[in-house]
Amino acid sequence: MTSVPDHTPAPDSTSVSDHGTTNDLNELKRLLNQVSDLNAAAALMSWDQETQMPPEAARVRGLQMATLAGLSHELFTAPQIGTLLENAEPGPDETDVALLTVTRRDHAKATRIPTEFVEENARASSEAHHAWIAARENNDFVSFAPHLEKMIDLARRYADHQGFDxxxxxxxxxxxxxxxxxxxxxxxxxxxxxxxxxxxxxxxxxxxxxxxxxxxxxxxxxxxxxxxxxxxxxxxxxxxxxxxxxxxxxxxxxxxxxxxxxxxxxxxxxxxxxxxxxxxxxxxxxxxxxxxxxxxxxxxxxxxxxxxxxxxxxxxxxxxxxxxxxxxxxxxxxxxxxxxxxxxxxxxxxxxxxxxxxxxxxxxxxxxxxxxxxxxxxxxxxxxxxxxxxxxxxxxxxxxxxxxxxxxxxxxxxxxxxxxxxxxxxxxxxxxxxxxxxxxxxxxxxxxxxxxxxxxxxxxxxxxxxxxxxxxxxxxxxxxxxxxxxxxxxxxxxxxxxxxxxxxxxxxxxxxxxxxx
Amino acid sequence: MTSVPDHTPAPDSTSVSDHGTTNDLNELKRLLNQVSDLNAAAALMSWDQETQMPPEAARVRGLQMATLAGLSHELFTAPQIGTLLENAEPGPDETDVALLTVTRRDHAKATRIPTEFVEENARASSEAHHAWIAARENNDFVSFAPHLEKMIDLARRYADHQGFDxxxxxxxxxxxxxxxxxxxxxxxxxxxxxxxxxxxxxxxxxxxxxxxxxxxxxxxxxxxxxxxxxxxxxxxxxxxxxxxxxxxxxxxxxxxxxxxxxxxxxxxxxxxxxxxxxxxxxxxxxxxxxxxxxxxxxxxxxxxxxxxxxxxxxxxxxxxxxxxxxxxxxxxxxxxxxxxxxxxxxxxxxxxxxxxxxxxxxxxxxxxxxxxxxxxxxxxxxxxxxxxxxxxxxxxxxxxxxxxxxxxxxxxxxxxxxxxxxxxxxxxxxxxxxxxxxxxxxxxxxxxxxxxxxxxxxxxxxxxxxxxxxxxxxxxxxxxxxxxxxxxxxxxxxxxxxxxxxxxxxxxxxxxxxxxx
Incomplete structure (x- = not known):
């Protein structure tokens, strides 16, 4: 058989917790599970690309991986997660405390970067990567130099967006x-x-x-x-x-x-x-x-x-x-x-x-x-x-x-x-x-x-x-x-x-x- | 190296069209590209499960695949796509006309099914599937019968939701x-x-x-x-x-x-x-x-x-x-x-x-x-x-x-x-x-x-x-x-x-x- 076109979707996953956590925390976990699952799918696409994928598939795979990265970022930086992170009460569970601490940090870092910067960075690094491959092959640093300058500039601006002491x-x-x-x-x-x-x-x-x-x-x-x-x-x-x-x-x-x-x-x-x-x-x-x-x-x-x-x-x-x-x-x-x-x-x-x-x-x-x-x-x-x-x-x-x-x-x-x-x-x-x-x-x-x-x-x-x-x-x-x-x-x-x-x-x-x- | 935790997302994919289509149609295509890419990731997860995946990974993979199916349904049935499907003008391109026709039909079918029904169906078919494996092994139709009755009932109700002449x-x-x-x-x-x-x-x-x-x-x-x-x-x-x-x-x-x-x-x-x-x-x-x-x-x-x-x-x-x-x-x-x-x-x-x-x-x-x-x-x-x-x-x-x-x-x-x-x-x-x-x-x-x-x-x-x-x-x-x-x-x-x-x-x-x- 060929794979069945599936018009009936499976339900969202729900995370069951036996801790005395608040509803906000449970809802936050549910959304974080979604982001994690999406990232797992993106990682599988990447592994498959390096180990299994037929060569002609590379072009579309690139588009697909960009979509998944974009969706993951969109889901993780959605205002709903921001609100839940503010409101969630961890209770006595150490793991929940750590989850809130780390996720607040990740979320703050992710939301500090404007979408336009993300796009500019993705474009520039894709170009720089191709330029580097050619430069290394031809032993031609000069052709890579402007790309490296751009990546240094982007790194400086990334640091400025994040802030530092x-x-x-x-x-x-x-x-x-x-x-x-x-x-x-x-x-x-x-x-x-x-x-x-x-x-x-x-x-x-x-x-x-x-x-x-x-x-x-x-x-x-x-x-x-x-x-x-x-x-x-x-x-x-x-x-x-x-x-x-x-x-x-x-x-x-x-x-x-x-x-x-x-x-x-x-x-x-x-x-x-x-x-x-x-x-x-x-x-x-x-x-x-x-x-x-x-x-x-x-x-x-x-x-x-x-x-x-x-x-x-x-x-x-x-x-x-x-x-x-x-x-x-x-x-x-x-x-x-x-x-x-x-x-x-x-x-x-x-x-x-x-x-x-x-x-x-x-x-x-x-x-x-x-x-x-x-x-x-x-x-x-x-x-x-x-x-x-x-x-x-x-x-x-x-x-x-x-x-x-x-x-x-x-x-x-x-x-x-x-x-x-x-x-x-x-x-x-x-x-x-x-x-x-x-x-x-x-x-x-x-x-x-x-x-x-x-x-x-x-x-x-x-x-x-x-x-x-x-x-x-x-x-x-x-x-x-x-x-x-x-x-x-x-x-x-x-x-x-x-x-x-x-x-x-x-x-x-x-x-x-x-x-x- | 291990895979780098990637905090910088790639940009959304954008679909470039050289037809004289409207903005609504282009935006619709962009969103449909996203759904398609998500479905491709889900299909890869399924292929990997059947051909490559280590056996102990099955439990979490099931949760991940449920999330992707849910996200895909959520994206596809989002009100934004409904509105774009209503407003988009196909222009003279035959493919665009077909795209709108088929997608309107898919979208109507997907939105006719309540989420609770989808969840009930997913649960019931998962249980029925396990019951069937045991029943076939033990040659015990009686143990499978109530599950089959449930699946028949769900099929009837699915047909009622969709409507028929x-x-x-x-x-x-x-x-x-x-x-x-x-x-x-x-x-x-x-x-x-x-x-x-x-x-x-x-x-x-x-x-x-x-x-x-x-x-x-x-x-x-x-x-x-x-x-x-x-x-x-x-x-x-x-x-x-x-x-x-x-x-x-x-x-x-x-x-x-x-x-x-x-x-x-x-x-x-x-x-x-x-x-x-x-x-x-x-x-x-x-x-x-x-x-x-x-x-x-x-x-x-x-x-x-x-x-x-x-x-x-x-x-x-x-x-x-x-x-x-x-x-x-x-x-x-x-x-x-x-x-x-x-x-x-x-x-x-x-x-x-x-x-x-x-x-x-x-x-x-x-x-x-x-x-x-x-x-x-x-x-x-x-x-x-x-x-x-x-x-x-x-x-x-x-x-x-x-x-x-x-x-x-x-x-x-x-x-x-x-x-x-x-x-x-x-x-x-x-x-x-x-x-x-x-x-x-x-x-x-x-x-x-x-x-x-x-x-x-x-x-x-x-x-x-x-x-x-x-x-x-x-x-x-x-x-x-x-x-x-x-x-x-x-x-x-x-x-x-x-x-x-x-x-x-x-x-x-x-x-x-x-x-x-």
Whole structure:
């Protein structure tokens, strides 16, 4: 049969609450459920576009996704929700209090932006995105420059609409890392730079006798997929009942409820770390979303607290666990079975060293644990200078290259491998990059806190993660957005976010690998 | 990266028109585009549920789909659309005239149904559906009877809300086959029955020496998929750029635009006709949807004219072409290569005969071209009697079995293989069944009309379908819902829908196979 044209609509969903909440609060929840469901549909359209959709469908899909985004914004900013947010009484339920706090904040931010600005921004970022693709392909920064100027201008105006106390950057980063300020990032990054740049220099000076050719030995894609997924499921806890793994041009995690999580990866048969660590990275994001409490379902609270906290989970699974010595000791035999050609003449220790190579290089997404954050610090400094007007877009490539030399001692041979390498700025994502490093720092800070429990520490040292996962659900995942990133960090680790744990982790791990003593 | 929480919405889509239409018409189109996009998202959610979704996601997905259906109904029945429909001036453009006509009709039907009725209907059909699953499993009609009574009652009340002149059935069938009346179906079916029942009796009396064991020889699922899709693409014209094939429990076709078509099938390694003819059947639906003119995109006109016209396309590809002698002559070699175990000792003629076995049996979905319509006529008569109140639900199984004996000479051993076999009634789909037979009749009537062009006839006799497809696009597909089924039938075939062509087709084909002449 073909699908039946359905003239009889289903009824609106209604949210049943057993709390003693007021009618206003219940009606608010009903409307927020609608917005959440619409956003889930939009997210599904996006996942489908990246993983399943036939190519010719792209044009209409773009129109459809624009409609859903517009409807979602229209529903969420409708005066009715504003009135309900003013009138609703939360009662004693902590979750309801958080729901009102967070939703009032979201609503205020959404209604501060005029529709014309939204439209101008969408048009400009679409044009900038296309210009960036061409510019990167042709190594032609000049053709991208006016678009980047426009995106910087829009970012400044966005910040003006939202308002800020100290720095326009505060209004931008707040969208990705609620409550974070440029000044705090600046402090943490300065500390991190001062303490890891000397380490990096010592590593580079130490030289490296490891044979990395093992990384480019052939590992067929289907076998990579099978092994990567097996580890994700059996070691890291990604349950097939609520998840699936697909292939896409760029790996990502998205989800349409805590029980409907989609992870993607990509394969290079002559560079297996891309798919394996990619899969485990996205598995970390997936575990977070699945761990959000069911009571937050279909509300603005039912996703990770911030991009930084999210990245702490993905980096924990990818790097702190997946690139650890106990992990490779435990799983080398299974790896050798899945990839006999790669494993020939290798052992757990040689694989462990191979996947932890430190090498200052040009491209952020392929950077190791030591150099990665320098790529971020560079972008953060340049974003600040562009927003402040102390750096012009025309001078950006030169400033980029100068910092690459300063931090990593490498000079990009062209802008395609330099300032044009990332998609973010072309999509108007300014203030986003720091969350990668904040996530790196938090990942170690959280793991260290969890391992204060000797049972967890003992398990992790055997590459078993059941108790660690329980701790993460308890201390991080379950709260969704009902606690801020800094509340979560403080309560889980006993202190604010800092570079301390991460620096110590790098010194211990790479001191050992590179014999720095 | 994980997906970015997107606080900045995209702008609403706007429809650009180069016709001399009024502002009201443009605004109407913009709103109809929104409804269409929302329906596309809902359809994607449904496709994903049947083909991709992890199992644990089902509960929340149900809530999300209910929200989207509710929002779509809310948007479409909003007073603003009513006012625009009253005020809009179509101008000289034929498509705009049709858009207003069809949308006014849809809108009137949608607004005639009170929201409470919609909710009651959704609840009742959900309960009836679950009751039906259990009843069929336990062969327990009595437990399903009260639910079926409720669905009959709701169908009567739905008809009362819509209004009708002659028979409540007219209001029901109109949702699936616009403009069709019970009296017309009755006339066509009586004619069909009177002329094919004697044929069926002669076929049964003739006996059958064909060896059908070939149908149950092993054909691995992956090879079935590959061969089925190859034929669908290379012979029938399903282009990979706008379509994909997946597996689902029940085969279906759905689409989210004319360029984004999803076909599904299912596999039995010991009964290959299920997947092959299933794939080609859904390919017929797919070709129809892809053939709808691009100018109707994202409007209520941009899908097939009715379920009957749709079924004419799926049946044409599945049966008139896929079960034809020239088809098997042309493709036997490729089939033998794909399924050497099945083809051993066979030839084109023996395969042709095997896939055209006529056998009166219990189950509709597995019925052949001669007996299939009796399954439909039986259901149509029972639906009429139930609505008229001349048959009670309690007496339904007996009435079912009596007609099975009368038409097909078989008695269901239990209700699971009798009155409980179909999903339709449990979902409130009453008035739907006749469209299957109307589609069968129209398929032959259309093919006969197309073959009046000697070039098309010559191609089809060589199992080439390029010119036939062009004719179908020209005479059927392109119009979408901008012409009614009877307008399409009249213009394409030169007369109204009748059983004539189908009866002659059966007599010729099966007279030859069974040596009746």
């Amino acid at each position: 100290d720095h326009p950057y505060d209004a931008l980063i707040d969208d990705y890392e609620p409550g974070m300020k440029a000044a705090q990032v600046r402090g943490i990054f300065a500390d991190l730079r001062d303490r890891t740049l000397p380490l990096l220099r010592r590593i580079v000076a130490a030289g490296d006798a490891t044979d990395y050719s093992v990384l480019s030995r052939r590992f067929p894609a289907t076998a990579q997929r099978e092994f990567g997924l097996k580890i994700a499921q059996e070691a890291f806890g990604l349950l097939p009942g609520f998840s699936r793994l697909d292939e896409s041009a760029h790996p990502f995690q998205t989800n349409f409820s805590r029980d409907d999580i989609r992870v993607t990866t990509r394969f290079d048969e002559h560079y297996f770390p891309m798919s394996l660590f990619g899969t485990w990275h996205e598995t970390g994001h997936a575990m977070y979303e699945h761990g959000v409490a069911a009571r937050l379902e279909r509300t603005p609270l039912s996703r990770g607290a911030s991009l930084g906290v999210h990245e702490s989970q993905s980096r924990m699974f990818e790097n702190l666990l997946g690139r650890s010595r106990p992990f490779w000791q435990r799983h080398f035999a299974a790896f050798a079975q899945a990839a006999p050609e790669v494993a020939r003449g290798q052992d757990a220790e040689s694989l462990y060293r191979a996947v932890n190579r430190v090498r200052p290089d040009l491209i952020r997404v392929e950077a190791d644990e030591v150099t990665y954050n320098f790529h971020i610090m560079l972008r953060f400094e340049l974003e600040l200078a562009l927003l402040e007007g102390t750096l012009s877009v025309a001078d950006l490539p030169e400033a980029w290259n100068a910092r690459m030399v300063e931090f990593l001692g490498v000079t990009p041979p062209d802008d395609a491998q330099g300032v044009l390498q990332d998609i973010h700025w072309s999509s108007g994502l300014i203030g986003y990059f720091p969350t990668y490093t904040l996530g790196n720092l938090l990942s170690v800070q959280l793991l260290e806190a969890a391992k204060r429990d000797p049972d967890i520490a003992a398990e992790v040292d055997r590459a078993e993660y059941g108790k660690l996962r329980e701790w993460l659900v308890q201390n991080v995942h379950q709260y969704g957005r009902s606690r801020t990133p800094s509340e979560i960090t403080q309560a889980a680790t006993g202190g604010p976010l800092s570079a301390d744990a991460y620096v110590k982790y790098l010194e211990d791990k790479y001191g050992d690998i590179y014999g720095l003593s | 002659d028979h409540p059935y007219d209001a029901l069938i109109d949702d699936y086959e616009p403009g069709m009346k019970a009296a017309q179906v009755r006339g066509i079916f009586a004619d069909l029955r009177d002329r094919t029942l004697p044929l069926l009796r002669r076929i049964v009396a003739a006996g059958d020496a064909t060896d059908y064991s070939v149908l149950s020889r092993r054909f691995p699922a992956t090879a079935q998929r590959e061969f089925g899709l190859k034929i669908a693409q290379e012979a029938f014209g399903l282009l990979p750029g706008f379509s994909r094939l997946d597996e689902s429990a029940h085969p279906f076709q759905t689409n989210f635009s004319r360029d984004d078509i999803r076909v599904t099938t299912r596999f039995d390694e010991h009964y290959f006709p299920m997947s092959l003819f299933g794939t080609w059947h859904e390919t017929g639906h797919a070709m129809y949807e892809h053939g709808v003119a691009a100018r109707l995109e994202r409007t209520p006109l941009s899908r097939g004219a009715s379920l009957g016209v749709h079924e004419s396309q799926s049946r044409m590809f599945e049966n008139l072409l896929g079960r034809s002698r020239p088809f098997w002559q042309r493709h036997f070699a490729a089939f033998a290569q794909a399924a050497p175990e099945v083809a051993r000792g066979q030839d084109a003629e023996s395969l042709y005969r095997a896939v055209n076995r006529v056998r009166p049996d219990l189950i509709r979905v597995e019925a052949d071209e001669v007996t299939y319509n009796f399954h439909i006529m039986l259901r149509f008569e029972l639906e009429l009697a139930l609505l008229e109140g001349t048959l009670s639900v309690a007496d339904l199984p007996e009435a079912w079995n009596a007609r099975m004996v009368e038409f097909l000479g078989v008695t269901p051993p239990d209700d699971a293989q009798g009155v409980l076999q179909d999903i339709h009634w449990s979902s409130g789909l009453i008035g739907y069944f006749p469209t299957y037979t109307l589609g069968n009749l129209l398929s032959v009537q259309l093919l006969e009309a197309a073959k009046r062009d000697p070039d098309i006839a010559a191609e089809v006799d060589r199992a080439e379908y390029g010119k036939l497809r062009e004719w179908l696009v020209q005479n059927v597909h392109q119009y979408g819902r901008s012409r009614t089924p009877s307008e399409i039938t009249q213009a394409a075939t030169g007369g109204p829908l009748s059983a004539d062509a189908y009866v002659k087709y059966l007599e010729d084909k099966y007279g030859d196979i069974y040596g009746l002449s």
